Amino acid sequence: MIENIKEIYRYREMLKNLVKKDLRTRYKGSFLGFLWTFVNPLLQLIVYTIIFSTVMRINIDKFYMFLFVGLLPWIFFSTSVQVSAGTIIANKDLVKKIYFPREILPLSVVTSGLVNLLFGFIIIFISLIISKIGITVSLVYLPIVIIVEYIITLAFSFLVSALNVYFRDLEHILGIVMMAWFYFTPIIFPIRMIPKEYLKYFFLNPMTPIIVSYKDILYYGRSPDFLMLGISMLIGLLIIIFSYNVFKILQKNFAEEI
Amino acid sequence: MDVIKVKDVWKKYKIYHDKGSTLKERILFKNRNRYEERWALKGIDLDIKKGETVGLIGENGSGKSTLLKLLTKIIYPNKGEIEIKGKVSSLLELGAGFHPDMTGRENIYMNASIFGLTKEEIDKKLDDIISFSGLEDFIDNPVRTYSSGMYMRLAFSVAINVDADILLIDEVLAVGDTSFQKKCIEKMVELKNKGVTIVFVSHDNNMVKRLCDKAIWLKNGNIASQGIVKDVINNYLDHLNTKSNIKCTEDSKNEINSTNNQVISEREVSIEKEEVKDIKPANKNKRWGNKYVEILQVDMFDKDNKSKHIFISGETVRISIKYKVNKKVDDVVFGIGIFRDDEVCCYGTNTFIDNYKIDKLTGRIDVEIDNLNLITGKYYLDVAVHDKFGLPYDYIKKILSFNVETRTEEIGVVRLAHKWHIL
Numbered sequence: 001m002i003e004n005i006k007e008i009y010r011y012r013e014m015l016k017n018l019v020k021k022d023l024r025t026r027y028k029g030s031f032l033g034f035l036w037t038f039v040n041p042l043l044q045l046i047v048y049t050i051i052f053s054t055v056m057r058i059n060i061d062k063f064y065m066f067l068f069v070g071l072l073p074w075i076f077f078s079t080s081v082q083v084s085a086g087t088i089i090a091n092k093d094l095v096k097k098i099y100f101p102r103e104i105l106p107l108s109v110v111t112s113g114l115v116n117l118l119f120g121f122i123i124i125f126i127s128l129i130i131s132k133i134g135i136t137v138s139l140v141y142l143p144i145v146i147i148v149e150y151i152i153t154l155a156f157s158f159l160v161s162a163l164n165v166y167f168r169d170l171e172h173i174l175g176i177v178m179m180a181w182f183y184f185t186p187i188i189f190p191i192r193m194i195p196k197e198y199l200k201y202f203f204l205n206p207m208t209p210i211i212v213s214y215k216d217i218l219y220y221g222r223s224p225d226f227l228m229l230g231i232s233m234l235i236g237l238l239i240i241i242f243s244y245n246v247f248k249i250l251q252k253n254f255a256e257e258i
Numbered sequence: 259m260d261v262i263k264v265k266d267v268w269k270k271y272k273i274y275h276d277k278g279s280t281l282k283e284r285i286l287f288k289n290r291n292r293y294e295e296r297w298a299l300k301g302i303d304l305d306i307k308k309g310e311t312v313g314l315i316g317e318n319g320s321g322k323s324t325l326l327k328l329l330t331k332i333i334y335p336n337k338g339e340i341e342i343k344g345k346v347s348s349l350l351e352l353g354a355g356f357h358p359d360m361t362g363r364e365n366i367y368m369n370a371s372i373f374g375l376t377k378e379e380i381d382k383k384l385d386d387i388i389s390f391s392g393l394e395d396f397i398d399n400p401v402r403t404y405s406s407g408m409y410m411r412l413a414f415s416v417a418i419n420v421d422a423d424i425l426l427i428d429e430v431l432a433v434g435d436t437s438f439q440k441k442c443i444e445k446m447v448e449l450k451n452k453g454v455t456i457v458f459v460s461h462d463n464n465m466v467k468r469l470c471d472k473a474i475w476l477k478n479g480n481i482a483s484q485g486i487v488k489d490v491i492n493n494y495l496d497h498l499n500t501k502s503n504i505k506c507t508e509d510s511k512n513e514i515n516s517t518n519n520q521v522i523s524e525r526e527v528s529i530e531k532e533e534v535k536d537i538k539p540a541n542k543n544k545r546w547g548n549k550y551v552e553i554l555q556v557d558m559f560d561k562d563n564k565s566k567h568i569f570i571s572g573e574t575v576r577i578s579i580k581y582k583v584n585k586k587v588d589d590v591v592f593g594i595g596i597f598r599d600d601e602v603c604c605y606g607t608n609t610f611i612d613n614y615k616i617d618k619l620t621g622r623i624d625v626e627i628d629n630l631n632l633i634t635g636k637y638y639l640d641v642a643v644h645d646k647f648g649l650p651y652d653y654i655k656k657i658l659s660f661n662v663e664t665r666t667e668e669i670g671v672v673r674l675a676h677k678w679h680i681l
Contacts, residue, residue, distance in 0.1 A: 255332045
């Protein structure tokens, strides 16, 4: 494991280049291009806001902000996992011809998603200030939550990117899985609306503590539940060790399978 | 010190008849995933010492590329162990990871980073890479504007300038023009002298002889022979020769049968048969072409018109080619080639090169060599008749073999006319 991490570190320039390439094609080298990547999340935000504040009427003050602070991190998770699923196939020329640690590929997907999320936080901060919710000192805890989310996202990305080589329709199945996962994570609704007897099941979902923490820090302006976050971190580490090992085993046949 | 250790490595490929690669297919059509197994490598044992240059030879499908891919860790063995010490760079296929829209310079950074170099390392190497590629004027143009030769040159320059301890090369040296090839070989020699271990696959036996300290001949997934380069290559060539002899004898049998069938309907049955017989003993090797013009008989004569197959160096030789025309053709070029038994082409020419125009097809053409000044050895004669673009009517390889003897102990291929001046 340590050897592997060392090797990934040795290939950091490749990781950097892949991330840069991805961001450059995404932003097309301009600020407008960068804003363009927020069209999709903004549309989602508008739709959910209209439905859940006028039709389904969840009684939350400034619902759009409540939603926004959870939606962006969710999009980071879901797109990273979905893009990772196809990344080995998309880079098959490389995988078949050159040796490099294959984990660089999902790693670069998640990392460029992270960079995108960090830019997104700037927009979140601006919106928080404009909407007069404001930002508080609890913001110092934000990096911890981001790190935990990064680890969990990476864990699932390793898993699906390796599995998708063997089961090509996983990429499409993931679309449905992600939609279900979205609704079973307290993004649109606050956690207090979940009936008591079901609450524990929601916490089986590793994304629940993450989203709840983001909302605590950004929307409610209070410190997150550290016990919950700590457990979440621990679970994150466990699943990343598991999924990384699965990846390591499955990657041996990548060049032959694609 | 062994830097590459391969212990009893086996590798099989699964050849699927109808492969299901989705979850749905794998669950629903379980029996669709039938496959055949093919062992590409069957128990390879190999030790390569630091600084050795090793040539892998063998026929297509003998497992050379599989072995290289295993050493690179692109694929993994089914059984056995591979131990590699040091940084590996591989040139299995060039230009993987090049981005057409990025400039040459950007692609150097991208590509070198895939080989595991850091930014600082690439910065240091950049000038070397660019000057080696010889693409200074184009380096800031997008790679899509490059010709395929330029593309390969850039790719090769990056791959070979990665500071590796072990370099694995798969038949990629046939890159670019002759001068670039020469540069590549010089670079390999330079790396070799620096102590880089090089393993390369090649079908160019002469290059293997020139560069390698050791050769390994792979045959059907096994090591057929390894060790001293010359011996291994000779074993390999022997094997190829016997194999092609067997094949060609069968071919020529078939050919003769079919010719015979044709001939029966013709009138000149007896003559044809005789002529076919004449060609038979020589026709042990390869022959191809559409037979619009067909070579019937070839022989060599000395100055007294005596048919001979052993010559003294310097003798006058006449090669006589008898042929017949099966179909009217516009232009005809006759050619000969003399090869030494180790496949070195000693001399070749044809009537087109020599500016002879052939207007009449009389059924016989002779070529006279005033001075056959070859050095002692066994030689083969190739004879061909083709159109002026090289499309063969009839091409016969090794139609004859002859020996040349020299009275002196000169070495080389030909005797160059010379004098010594003591001043």
